[in-house]
Each structure stands twice: as structure tokens, then as C-alpha cells.
Amino acid sequence: MNEEQHDDWNPLDASVLRDQRQAYDEMRERCPVAHSEFLGWSLFRHEDIAGVLADTQTYSNESRFMAIPNGMDPPAHGRYREALDSNFDPQQMASAEPRAREIAQTLLKSALHIGEMEFIDDFAIPFALKTLCALLGWPEHQWECLSGWVHGSQQASFNNDPAAGKDLAIRFSEQVKANLSTHRAYPNEVADTTDVLLCTEVDGVRLEDDQIVSILRNWTAGHGTLAASLGIVVLHLAQQTELQDRLRSDLSLIPAAIEEILRAVVRWSPTHVPRRGRSLFKVVPFPRVST
Ligand code: HEM
Incomplete structure (x- = not known):
């Protein structure tokens, strides 16, 4: 047809x-x-x-653009996933947790001082992207450039404006490559995730810079999903004061509550439309939450 x-x-x-x-x-x-x-x-x-x-x-999942790993088909997809998955194993996530907590506390303190916040813009997006910068060992102020890329790319996609999307892609690539150069020039004693990516091999060959750009494009988009998920959890809690009280009285319930809220509140799923073949999956606009 x-x-x-x-x-x-x-x-x-x-x-x-x-x-x-x-x-x-x-x-x-x-x-x-x-x-x-x-x-x-x-x-x-x-x-x-x-x-x-x-x-x-x-x-086929094959994308017109380099998209590692989500724009790939088996068996290559599996080989790249295998090479990258250790960046997100429980040990790596546990080592990232203290800084993530500090970032959350700092963002919340300023809201407590003012008395209100626009949750997505003032907490969820900066939290998600600052934790990504921390994980990568990038200066944390760079979260704003990443945020501009996430929003600009979504708008370019919604407006069907490939020229705007291409321009943003070039700037994103320049930002990543500048960070790769800095990490090459000043290696850390304790490797951060950028150092790990620079040494990652697939089929015995080190990742090229353009491949790392593609991987980080996915991770940055993934953090947009994380921000949307935070909005879903907080919106649900804002509407369920009894649940808030229950979680405050037994903090051990929080991990299961997060999983259950994300499972149950499908009306606001952060990824309604996983896309295949032609381009990356589409993330629906963030639900707006004021607290
Ligand atoms: C709660 C937050 C998140 C949700 C709900 C979510 C959801 C999803 C879903 C549904 C897919 C599959 C899409 C498809 O089948 O086409 C996916 C894939 C993916 N996500 Fe996320 N994601 C989240 C957070 C993240 C984060 C923080 C990252 C980056 C660090 C990330 C990186 C990726 C990547 C790279 C893929 C492609 C995996 C592959 O092709 O093997 N996601 N995500």
C-alpha cells in the first residue's frame, strides 16, 4: 500500500x-x-x-542515522549492549547514588526556601541531567546544554524540521567530543564513565568518537524519560496524601512504590510510542506538575 x-x-x-x-x-x-x-x-x-x-x-530496527544500540539489529545489537551494560550494573549505580542524593537535596532546598516549584523544570530535568553529567565526569553546568538538546530535538521532531534537528545534532556532537578530548588530555585516577567509554571495545576494536556521541545521545534522551517518570511519581503522590504518609512512616516501601506507580499509572507513561526503523523512539511531552 x-x-x-x-x-x-x-x-x-x-x-x-x-x-x-x-x-x-x-x-x-x-x-x-x-x-x-x-x-x-x-x-x-x-x-x-x-x-x-x-x-x-x-x-529491521536499523536507523538511517548511527544509533547505538537501539537503531541496530541482532547480532550487532547484542554485542554493543554487552559492551555497554556494565556502566549500569548495581555496583556502578550504587557508586553514583551519593552524588545523586546531593543533587536532589540541593534542588529541593531552594524550592523549600521559595515555598513552591515547577516540578519538571525546576527539579526533574536538572536532576536527571546533572546526575548524567556527574556519572560522565562532565562539569555539572553542562546539564543546560543537554537540556537544550533534549527539548530542541523533541520540538524539531514534532515540527518535522530536520534542519533544526541536524543543527542541534552537530552542537551535541561538538559538546561530547570536547569532553572526550578533555578526558583524553587529563585522565582521572579513578575512571569515570567517560573514561570507561573511551576504553570500551566491541569485537576487539575501540569505540570511535562518533560512536560515543551516538551512545550518549541515547543516554541523554533516556534521562528525558527519567525526568518524565519522576513527574509521574510525584504527580501520583501529590494526589494520594495517604500514600505519602505511609511512605514517610516506612521508607523501606519507597523502591516498591516507585516501581508500582510507574507500572500502574499507564495514563502518563513516559514512553508511549517506541519507534522502530526510521528513527529513535519518541518520548511524549512531559506532564506538567506544580507542587
Ligand atoms: C524510568 C526511566 C526510563 C524508562 C521508563 C525507559 C523506557 C525505555 C523503553 C520503553 C525502552 C525500549 C524502547 C523500544 O523498545 O524501542 C528503552 C530503551 C532504552 N533506554 Fe530507556 N527508559 C528509562 C531510562 C533510561 C535512562 C536513564 C537511560 C540512559 C542512561 C536509558 C537509555 C535507553 C537506551 C540506550 C535504550 C535502547 C536500548 C536498546 O536498544 O537495547 N533509558 N527505555
Whole structure:
């Protein structure tokens, strides 16, 4: 079928964005394999999605752009995942936790002083991107450049503006490569994650700078998802004061509560539309939360 022949739905329609879960439930009934100009072909049924994901011969994940690892097919995808996964093992995450707590406390202190905050802009985004800078051993003020890239790229994608997206991609690449040069020139005694990436090998060959740029593009986008998830958890807690009290009286419940809130509050899922093939998955706009 010619993709330009007709559109079955418009993922950017206000009625869809207002309640994506409900809109997708309706599409599942009305047109479970649907075409739109914005997303191309979309699947709504679990069995169709599982079938596509399992059939990598027919349905490629290959991106037009270098996208490591999410724009790759097996077996290369698995080799890159294997090389990168140790950056996120429990030991690495535990070593990042003290600085993450400090960043959170500093951001919250200024809000306590003022008495209110716009949660996503004043906490979730700076927290997510400052912790990424800390993990990478980059100056923390660089979170603002990363934030500009995340927002600009989302806007360029929504506005279907490839020139703006390309310009942002060049600036992102320059920022990453400048940090790689600094790390090469001044190696740390205790390796941070940038040092680790500079030494990472796949199939016995060190990662090239452009490959590290691609990897960090994904990690930065991943932190946008983290910011959205923080918004979902806090919005839910703001609406459930009894749950707040329960968690305050037994802090050990917090990890399970976070998992459960993210599982249960699907109306605000941070990744409604994982994209395949043509480009990276799309993150829905952050829910706005005022506390
Ligand atoms: C709560 C926060 C997060 C949620 C809900 C989330 C969700 C997801 C989902 C649903 C996918 C699969 C997309 C698909 O199948 O196409 C994915 C993939 C991915 N995410 Fe996240 N993510 C989160 C945080 C992060 C963070 C913090 C990072 C970076 C450090 C990250 C990096 C990635 C990468 C690199 C992939 C591609 C993996 C691959 O192709 O093997 N994510 N994420």
C-alpha cells in the first residue's frame, strides 16, 4: 500500500494527546494496524508488536542515522549492549547514588526556601541531567546544554524540521567530543564513565568518537524519560496524601512504590510510542506538575 494514500489517525490530534491510553484503546478496536503521516505505521495489539519484535529478518530496527544500540539489529545489537551494560550494573549505580542524593537535596532546598516549584523544570530535568553529567565526569553546568538538546530535538521532531534537528545534532556532537578530548588530555585516577567509554571495545576494536556521541545521545534522551517518570511519581503522590504518609512512616516501601506507580499509572507513561526503523523512539511531552 502506498503510505501517502490515506491516514488512519493523527497521533498529534488534541484528543489523542489528552488521553493517549484511551485513544490507543480505541485504535486497538477500530484500526489496530494504522498509518499516520507523523509516525508511519503503528501497531496497537500486543501480539502484533511481539511478532514484529521477534522477527528481525522482516522488521529491521536499523536507523538511517548511527544509533547505538537501539537503531541496530541482532547480532550487532547484542554485542554493543554487552559492551555497554556494565556502566549500569548495581555496583556502578550504587557508586553514583551519593552524588545523586546531593543533587536532589540541593534542588529541593531552594524550592523549600521559595515555598513552591515547577516540578519538571525546576527539579526533574536538572536532576536527571546533572546526575548524567556527574556519572560522565562532565562539569555539572553542562546539564543546560543537554537540556537544550533534549527539548530542541523533541520540538524539531514534532515540527518535522530536520534542519533544526541536524543543527542541534552537530552542537551535541561538538559538546561530547570536547569532553572526550578533555578526558583524553587529563585522565582521572579513578575512571569515570567517560573514561570507561573511551576504553570500551566491541569485537576487539575501540569505540570511535562518533560512536560515543551516538551512545550518549541515547543516554541523554533516556534521562528525558527519567525526568518524565519522576513527574509521574510525584504527580501520583501529590494526589494520594495517604500514600505519602505511609511512605514517610516506612521508607523501606519507597523502591516498591516507585516501581508500582510507574507500572500502574499507564495514563502518563513516559514512553508511549517506541519507534522502530526510521528513527529513535519518541518520548511524549512531559506532564506538567506544580507542587
Ligand atoms: C524510568 C526511566 C526510563 C524508562 C521508563 C525507559 C523506557 C525505555 C523503553 C520503553 C525502552 C525500549 C524502547 C523500544 O523498545 O524501542 C528503552 C530503551 C532504552 N533506554 Fe530507556 N527508559 C528509562 C531510562 C533510561 C535512562 C536513564 C537511560 C540512559 C542512561 C536509558 C537509555 C535507553 C537506551 C540506550 C535504550 C535502547 C536500548 C536498546 O536498544 O537495547 N533509558 N527505555
